[in-house]
Amino acid sequence: MKKIIAIVMALVMMMAVTVPAFAEELNAGATAGDAIVKTNTSAIAGDGEYTVTYPATMDLVWETESTQFTYSVTSQLKTGKCVSVTVADKDLAYVMTNATGVELVYSLSGTTNGKTTMPVVNGASFNFNVDVAPDAWAAASIDEYKDTLTFTSAVVDL
Secondary structure, three states, X not given: OHHHHHHHHHHHHHHHHOOOOOOOOOEOOEOOOOOOOOOOOOOOOOOEXXXXXXXXXXXXXXXXXXXXXXXXXXXXXXXXXXXXXEEEEOOOOOEEEOOOOOEXXXXXXXXXXXXXXXXXXXXXXXXXXXXXXXXXXXXXOOOOOEOOEEEEEEEEEO
């Protein structure tokens, strides 16, 4: 009985794998015909692919009130999708510190919440600024101050 069930199951699996072939014919009575051309996206994982390129290090010139930086997005996504990018301080404090813990307060302006306007873009650029107020510079000793900005990206609906 087990052998019969195994043979039946093997036949069922073979029938499930077969793909019917559809064909059209032209003959003397029909000199033109149509064929449908379509894409197959079954091999595409998720909503597609994108890359966000941003500066790994952002150097501020001492006593410069606003320094501009750029990040860019390249994407090929499914229809109706786009890329959203957010730039923020990792702990939302917006404070650079030196080696001894002295603080230098800053802020961000410009496009810190960028969003592409279509599914396919090739290097869409977004500018943002790191701003340090003159009184913050005046109160800081000359030293190297550091903080970390986090770039967060996601595929979202247009």
